[in-house]
Structure formats: structure tokens, C-alpha cells
Amino acid sequence: MNAKFTPKVKDIGLIVVLAGLVITFSVLSPNFLDVNNIYNITRQVATLGICAVGFTFILITGGIDLSIGYQISVNVVVCGMLMANYDLPWYLAVLAVLALGTLMGMINGIIITVTGVSPLIITLAMMTVLNGVSYLLSRGLPIFGFPSEFSFIGQGTVAGIPVALIILLLVCAIGLFILNKTYLGKYFYAIGNNREAARLSGINTPRVLILVYALSGFFTAIGSVVLLSRLSSAQSATGSGFEFMVITACVLGGVSVMGGRGTLFGAFLGVAIIGVLNNGLVLLNVNEYVQLVITGAILLIAVSYDALSKSSKGRITQISAMVLSGSKKSSAKAV
């Protein structure tokens, strides 16, 4: 199993890409390597990195959670309302949101395991539901006016280091620990590789799957709090499109959308590349829509690479088997 925190050939490729981007941007924009800008990047990617931990777990089990973006929206709207409208102390609001996030993930997991329907469809539906919920709660209006202690999470520093970065590193450490040191991590890989063999080995696969979505919901809630604290304003649109960024970062980092393989180290490299790219393009005043084209293209390249490198051989045998069996194939099933 390749779950170790050691760079592999593909990771080295990503490190080269990252270094290339850093060099390019620092040549093109003198401000890029400024300490403040570096910290700025870490603040910007903190939420992405934190969410990528749980998302990587889900991808490893062979699942996906498209609702992650609007989970963030619901989290920030609820957190903002608790503080601004109900005057709840900020730490209670944060705790409430951590529970809420876990619950949302758990609901996804329960529906997916009970119905057996593809996570893609279930979470797509959930994404739309949560979009509506966040809009209804906020009535489409931005929520602001949080206690100043709260902004410390996303904007403050400890000994010159951004708090957001510290939280990111802590979450990463927890993620690495779960994935590489606990039996749960092994279960994630086992289920993603061969769910039936995992079940026959005595793994309670439904329970593990519900847990993985709940865990991802929990990490997403942490990410939401960091984001809200940095933005100082909550809106139903806050998390819109975030699922796309997380998928891109994880897949770019070599986490397979087909399940069973990928490392957190790779996912973090993916997050770093996305963060540097976005920051650099903004510094260079690149048109917003050009940025969209670039990020979309990166995802296309990454998934194509994943699909072709993983099973190009299997794919060819599959296709030739289909051709050979001729009329016998077809997805037809009568009884």
C-alpha cells in the first residue's frame, strides 16, 4: 500500500510543477515571493486544504461528495447568524457548526449506504437542497458583524504565523494520522479497492462509509469557520463552486476518482498548486474567465492522466472483450 508520507515519482512531478509555477510567478510579479503574499496564499488555501483531507478520505473509499460547497454555505450562514442575530458567543457558534457539519456529512453517508445509489447522484441532490437551505436561512442577504475575537481565527497570527496555517497543519496531521496509523485508514483503502472483499473480511462497510462522510463533514465545518473568519461576511453563495476546487486539487494530487488509491501528501501538493496558481494569476491581473478556463483544463488533464495511467491495460481488455462477445453483450438483463 502506498499510504506512506514519502514522495513517489508522480509526487516529484508535482513538486517540479509547483516549483515551476513559483519561479514563473516570482519572475513575472515582484510581489509574489513577499512574506505577506506567502501568508496570504496560506490563508487563501487553508479552507481548501482542510476540506481536502476529508474529501481525500471519501475519494479513497470510492465515493465523492458534490455537496461540499453548499455544506460550506450552510455552515457559514448558520455560524454567522448565531453570532450576529442570536448573539451567541463565538466559540459556541463554532461548536454548533462543527456538529452541524458532521450531521450533514452523516446524512449523506446514511442515504448513500441505505439506498446503494451512486454517491455522485445523492450528493448532487444534496448540493441543490443545501443551496436552497442556505439561501432560505440568509434570505439571500449577506450576514456580518461578528465579534472581533472571531476574526482572529482566519486573520490573526501567533508568533508571526497565521492562525489559519496552524489550523491547516493540525488538520493535516490528524488526517495523516487517521489514514496511515489507524485501522480506519486501512479500511478506507480496502473498501475503495474491493468493497466486497472488504465486507467478506468482516469490515462493517456501511458503518465505515457513514463515518467517512461524517468525518469529511466535520473537517468541512472546520474549513468553513476559517473561511468565515477571514471573509467576515457570510452569504449563501460563499461555498458555491468549492466542490470543483477540492476535486481538482485532490485529483491533481493523484487521488483516484475510481477509489482505492491516493495519498494525503499528493492531495496537499494539489492544494498548493491550485493556491499558487490562483494567487499568481490574480497578481498578474489575468482575466477571471481565463482563470476558469485554466482550472477546468487542469482538472481535465488530471482525470485523464488518472484514468489512462491506472487502467489503460484493463480498459483495452475490457473493450476487446465487449467486441468479442458481440451481440451477447449489451447491458441487457431480463429477469
Place this chain on the structure above:
Amino acid sequence: MTAAVEDSVSTADPHRTVLEVRGLSKSYPGVTALDAVDFELREGEVHAIVGENGAGKSTLIKILAGAEVPSSGRITINDTTYDRLTPALALELGIAVIYQEFTLVSTLTAADNVFLGDYLTKGPVLDTKTMNARAAELFARLEVDIPPQAQVEDLTTGYQQVVEIAKALSKNARVLIMDEPSAPLTAAEVDAMYNVIDTLKRQGMTIVYISHRMDEIFRLSDRVSVLRDGKHVATRKTGQTTREELITLMVGRELKSGYPERDTPPGEVSLEVSGLTGNGVQDITFQAHEGEILGFAGLIGAGRTELMELLFGSKPVESGEVFFQGRPVISRSPEHAIKNRIALVPEDRKRHGVILDFCIKDNIALPLLKKMSRSGVVSAGRVSRLAEEYMDSLRIKAPSSSQLVKNLSGGNQQKVVLGKWLATEPEVLIFDEPTRGIDVGARNEIYLLMNKLAEAGKTILMISSDMEELIGMSDRVIVLREGRQQGTLTRSEISQESILSLAAEGNVE
């Protein structure tokens, strides 16, 4: 196109050979599935093909359907000789196969299915009217009343089979190969199918009928060919042979000795199963003893694997009871079965036995990972020690326990599965085809291991389709057929003939 043969007078010439194969062989790495088979089909006959599991029947069908390329040999159809067929060519030559699994689209109508892939059109639109009329003609020709507009999923299995046959007729099939057509049908549907076959025969269709069931062969066929171990053993006129002769021909060989001896006799009753029902098996009742190897025989689809899935909790039990040493051990899940000290070494090693992308030690430790963890953290040392213990005792050949299982040979992969299950310290071990696809050396090691487990007082249930293995290893053999228990053979009663006649017939005089 097909309506021309509407009259029920056969135009077939029973002396004309429509299809002939000579020296047909097919080898896969390590296995010879077909070995220089000669075989001919005469126009208008119903030709039965019989043989044990693995005798080569399926391979022969696949080659005739163009789905497999023969390693050597020739196929002559209507006086033209080919060294291989393709699916398209086979269809064009009028060869159609009715598989056990139908190839129908259940949400389309009967007529749509008959013309699937070959739709009739009027300009740019489908000519539904003509298709329905033509389908109705075909059904009438088969003397079966199926509304062409009926949705296939609403039809009974028997009618679905008729739709499948009509589909073959619409493509001008001249030779119809039917692979155990009665297997999915109820008794009433089987009678209806016999009538369809009689009708087809009267109209001059040549039919290859593959079956295990003696009664059907004697009811339907004109001639019968026996395959054994990939070889064509004999072809007989059905009227001039007997059941006994066919069974003897199918079994043929003398049993090779060479199974390791086991001295200790079975002990006390340990496992008691009564009235176990669910997952396609019905009312199974048996007892197994400590130190006993209890064999399970039956044809493919007899319900042996399904029975074991119930015992292991991977499929839900509908009713019935299971006791081990007097306490109830109905398993609700594999997880629960492991707690009940039941282990299952599955038939499909790669899909159900191992995780190919995991290394040896992670595979062996998988069922025990939770136990080998302290507050969730896996003890890497314990995992390695466990894996190395079983690598040593089972002699798994690999450079280290970190080797990925996908890089191991079949025999060593199977040993990893065995190690994984032995590590759970089971009292009841279920082996489903334990030596399938494994070389002779590793095979013998597995037999020795099974004997050692039996001698240590474990209860062993073994499914096998390998007659020699069943007879060589089992203390008793339970024979299943169509999900039901047909009988139990004691040591002195076990023979290839007794097993086969129970498996195929269900009643012995």
C-alpha cells in the same frame, strides 16, 4: 423472410451435415479446455451434448458462436471451412446461441427485442407496425401466444426465452444452440419449451441441446455426444443408449490415488444446520462433526456457494437454525461470522478473497486489524509478526510481507487467503473450490493443510466440482440440486456415479 417456412412439414435432409468440427482444440495458459474434438451436426436433428462441469461444453459453444478463437482445428459450415469464426460471421452463417442469461432489454417490448440491432424502418422512422406483425408471425410459428407489444419484463421467464428464440429466428438462424435452457424455468415452463423445440424440429431447425438432465436428453434428443475433460468421448443415437451408459461415459476415468491419508476419525457433532432457507437454497439440514471434511457436490447453480454464503452471513437467512456446539450461530454479517469462529475461503479469489493492491501483511491482517489496534492505532509490529508467522507456516513464496498480492502466483494468493482466515482462529472452515486454478504442488500443500486442520478437530465444509478431490478428501458428501438437498453419501457410498446421478437426477433407485 422467415414466414416462408410456415408450413409444419420438415424440409430437412437428415443425411446432410450442416456443421462439422474437426480436431478442434482450445488451450488457455495451463489448461486445455478442448482437446481435438470431432463433432458433426445433421440437418434437423436435436443433438444433446452432455458432460461434467469443466468438460468443455461452454468452450465449444463459445467457439461456435465466434466468441472464442480456437487454438487449432477446423469448422465446416454448409461446405465452407473456417479456422475461426467471429460473432458477426457466426450470425451470418445462421448459428444462434440461447444462453442461460438472456440478452434481452427488459424495458423494451417483445417486438423491439426481436428486431434489436436490426430495426425495420420506413424512411427515417421505425416501422413499428410491420415489426409487430412480423414478431407476431414468429411467435405464431413457435406456437406461443405472446403479444408483440408486451414489455419483456412483464413476461414470464419461459416467454422471455421464446422472445430470445424468436430473435434468433428473425436473424435466419439455421442452427440453434441452447445452453441448459431448462435451468431457469419452472416445471410448467419446461413442458412449454419442449413443445417449442418439437415445433422447431418439425420445421427443420437443427438444435444443439446442452443439458445435465437425463430425462430431458431422452425426451428430446435424436443423438447425444459426451464430452469429458475437453475430449469428445462418444456420440450415440439416443434410442440406443441408456442413462447408465451415459453416466459411465461422462465419468470415464479411474480415480487417481494420491490424496494424502488422514487417520483420525471424525469426532462429536459440532455444526448442526436445520431447515436453512434463503439466498436460493431451501430447507437444508445436516450435521457436521469435529475433525470431519464434509464435501458438497452439485452442478454449477445447484446452490452450494449460496448455502455457504448463508452460513457465513454474507447473505441473509430467511428461516432455519444453525448451532455450533449447541449454541445458535446464525451469522448476520461476515463480521458476526468471524466472531462465531466461522471462516469462508471463497471461490473467486481475486474478487472476494484478497485485495490485490494490498500487500501480503495487510491482506492477512485485514479481519483482525481492529483487534491489533490500541485506541484505533494499528500495531505495525503485530501485523508484521502475524503475517510472517503465516508466510512461514504456509510457505508463501514472496520476498517480503510487503509484497503486493497482485504480484503473486495463484497458489500463493490462495495461501494468503488461507493465512488470513486461519489467523482468525476459526472452528468451522468453509472452502469453496479451494484448489481451482492452482498448480499441483500448491494443491497438495492445501490438501495437507486441510487434513491437519481436520486432525486438530476443526469442522471443514468443502465445496468442490472436482470429483477426484471430493472423493479423495471428503468423509461424507452432501449433494445439492437446484437449491435442495438431494442426499448424503457416506464414505463407502461415495463414488463418481453416485454423486453424478444425485446431482443430475435427484433420485437414485
